[in-house]
Amino acid sequence: MHPLDAADPLAHYRDRFVGSPGLVAYLDGNSLGRPLTASIERVEAFLREEWGGRLIRGWDEGWMQLPLALGDELGRVALGAAPGQVAIADSTTVSLYKLIRAALDARPGRTEIVIDRDNFPTDRYLVEGIARDRGLTVRWVETPHDGGVTPELVAPVLGEQTALLVLSSVAYRSAWFADIPAITALAHDAGALVLWDLCHSAGVVATPLDDWGVDLAVGCGYKYLNGGPGAPAFLYVRSDLQAELRQPIQGWLGSASPFEMGQGYEPAPGIRGFLSGTPPMVGMQAMRDMVALIDEAGLEAVRAKSVALTEHAIALVDDVLPDARLASPRDAARRGGHITIDHPRFAELMPRLWERGVVPDFRRPDGIRLGLSPLSTSFAELEAGVGMIAELLRG
Known part of the structure; x- marks a missing residue:
C-alpha cells in the first residue's frame, strides 16, 4: 500500500x-x-419494494416530501444551510434558469447581469439568452487562465444598474475557489443579488451559505454527490428571500395545493414554491447514500x-x-x-x-x-x- x-x-x-x-x-x-455499492442495493429495493410494491401509494408514503427532506439533509451536511432552504429538483440548467429569472424580477428597473467569461458554458448561455429576451446588458468579468473571480475583478463592473451576479464557487476549469462572502458583500452593497453555482464545490469544499449571507445557489447531484448521470440538481433560496422571489416555471408541484388541480396558480409557501414538476424519485436514491457517507466521514x-x-x-x-x-x-x-x-x-x-x-x-x-x-x-x-x-x- x-x-x-x-x-x-x-x-x-x-x-x-x-x-x-x-x-x-x-x-x-x-x-x-x-x-x-449501497446505491445499487437502494435503487433495486426502491424498484421492487416502493415502486413495484406500493405503486402510486408511495406519493402518500414519503415520495412527495423527499425533495425537501433530502434538501434539508444536504443543507445540513454539506452546504451550511438551515432547514427549509434547499430542495432537490430539475437539472442544473433548469434550476439556474428559474433563479436567474426570479432574481431579475426582484430587481425591477436594473438592466445589467454580471458573469465571468470563464464560467461554465450553461451559466453563460443562460445569462446571454435571458438578457437578450429581456433587453438587458451582460457585463463580463475577465479572469486569468489559472484563476477566477475575485473581489478586485468584480468591484469595477458593479453599479446601480447591476441586478444579478451569476458566478461559480469553484471554477470548472482552473478550480479557483472564489471568496464567496467578500464578493457577496460587494454585490449587496450595490443592491444586487448573487447566484452561486456550487457544482464543483458541493460535497468537497465547505460553503456555509447561511453564515456567508448567500442569496441563491444551485448545484448538480452527480459530481461529488455521486447521484449518477443525470441526477437531479439542488437549489438554495435564503429564507428571507423566499416570499419575495417567484420562480417562472409554474408547475403543479410548486403550487399551494397540488392535488386540488384548481384554476389559477398560487405558489406554495417556502422552498416548495420553487419546485415545478414531479419529483425525480429514482434519481434521488443514490444521492441519499452519498450525503449520508459525507456526513459519516x-x-x-x-x-x-x-x-x-x-x-x-x-x-x-x-x-x-x-x-x-x-x-x-x-x-x-x-x-x-x-x-x-x-x-x-x-x-x-x-x-x-x-x-x-x-x-x-x-x-x-x-x-x-x-x-x-x-x-x-x-x-x-x-x-x-x-x-x-x-x-x-x-x-
Missing part, C-alpha cells in the same frame, strides 16, 4: 464504491462520481483529504511533468477539489490514456483535468495516473 494511503484515515471508504474492471486510475470524479475530513490529494498532484506534476503548466492555484485555500494541467500534446494523449485504464478529463484547448474525489480516490491511483501521462509524453 502507498504510504500516504496507509496513513489516510478515510482510505477505508474506497471499499464502499463499485469497482471498475481494468481501471488503473479514475481521475474524473469531479465530473461523474463513482457509484456506491465529516466534510472537514473530506476537505482535508481533498487538499492532500491536490497538493500531492501538484508535487507529482512538478516532478514528472516539468513541461506541463499548472493552470490551477497553488494556494490550497483558493483551490477546489481538482487541478488542471496544460500541455500542447494532451489532446492527442487522451484516447491512449483511456485505452490504458487512466481516465482524466480534457478541457480545451490543451488541459487535462485531474478530478480527485476524496472518498473514492487513492494516492496510489493518482500516482499511477500521472505516471502514465508522463510515460506517454516520453513515448
Whole structure:
C-alpha cells in the first residue's frame, strides 16, 4: 500500500464504491462520481419494494416530501444551510434558469447581469439568452487562465444598474475557489443579488451559505454527490428571500395545493414554491447514500483529504511533468477539489490514456483535468495516473 494511503484515515471508504474492471486510475470524479455499492442495493429495493410494491401509494408514503427532506439533509451536511432552504429538483440548467429569472424580477428597473467569461458554458448561455429576451446588458468579468473571480475583478463592473451576479464557487476549469462572502458583500452593497453555482464545490469544499449571507445557489447531484448521470440538481433560496422571489416555471408541484388541480396558480409557501414538476424519485436514491457517507466521514475530513490529494498532484506534476503548466492555484485555500494541467500534446494523449485504464478529463484547448474525489480516490491511483501521462509524453 502507498504510504500516504496507509496513513489516510478515510482510505477505508474506497471499499464502499463499485469497482471498475481494468481501471488503473479514475481521475474524473469531479465530473461523474463513482457509484456506491449501497446505491445499487437502494435503487433495486426502491424498484421492487416502493415502486413495484406500493405503486402510486408511495406519493402518500414519503415520495412527495423527499425533495425537501433530502434538501434539508444536504443543507445540513454539506452546504451550511438551515432547514427549509434547499430542495432537490430539475437539472442544473433548469434550476439556474428559474433563479436567474426570479432574481431579475426582484430587481425591477436594473438592466445589467454580471458573469465571468470563464464560467461554465450553461451559466453563460443562460445569462446571454435571458438578457437578450429581456433587453438587458451582460457585463463580463475577465479572469486569468489559472484563476477566477475575485473581489478586485468584480468591484469595477458593479453599479446601480447591476441586478444579478451569476458566478461559480469553484471554477470548472482552473478550480479557483472564489471568496464567496467578500464578493457577496460587494454585490449587496450595490443592491444586487448573487447566484452561486456550487457544482464543483458541493460535497468537497465547505460553503456555509447561511453564515456567508448567500442569496441563491444551485448545484448538480452527480459530481461529488455521486447521484449518477443525470441526477437531479439542488437549489438554495435564503429564507428571507423566499416570499419575495417567484420562480417562472409554474408547475403543479410548486403550487399551494397540488392535488386540488384548481384554476389559477398560487405558489406554495417556502422552498416548495420553487419546485415545478414531479419529483425525480429514482434519481434521488443514490444521492441519499452519498450525503449520508459525507456526513459519516465529516466534510472537514473530506476537505482535508481533498487538499492532500491536490497538493500531492501538484508535487507529482512538478516532478514528472516539468513541461506541463499548472493552470490551477497553488494556494490550497483558493483551490477546489481538482487541478488542471496544460500541455500542447494532451489532446492527442487522451484516447491512449483511456485505452490504458487512466481516465482524466480534457478541457480545451490543451488541459487535462485531474478530478480527485476524496472518498473514492487513492494516492496510489493518482500516482499511477500521472505516471502514465508522463510515460506517454516520453513515448
